[in-house]
Amino acid sequence: MVKLSVHNHIRKLRFDRDEMTQQQLAEKVGVTRQTIVAIEKGNYSPSLELAFRIALVFGSPLEEVFYIELPEA
Template sequence: MPTESLTNEVRLLRFLAQDMTQAELGRRVGLTRQTIAAIEQGRYSPSLEVAFRIADVFGKRLDEVFHWNPGGREDVERDAG
């Protein structure tokens, strides 16, 4: 049975932001380093407010940082574009 999946680009964006640490990102959005690690690994889904805060730190839109895959399927339209 397919499962829903929320993936993200947080780790990549931290790397591109001069190797920002998980602790630094956490400080900027009001979370612990451990929570940032869990978000990156897909073990924890942030609230919508926190997701917007994370995107804002990197100057990105929400959909550039977080990707929702209903039913665990790949987003065919995004891949085709």
């Protein structure tokens, strides 16, 4: 099975929300700042619950925050 790579627009969404800091976002969703850094870099795919929490903070649907790049056939 091909591993899908999950990407996100968190950096842009933070910028659009008055340059919300990683620490502020981390506090709102209940994780450490290092986890937000890892998610933004694409080094960690969050759990479904955390992904929804992040989307709720930005008031956006999940698919506007996270997306996948399908491997070329």
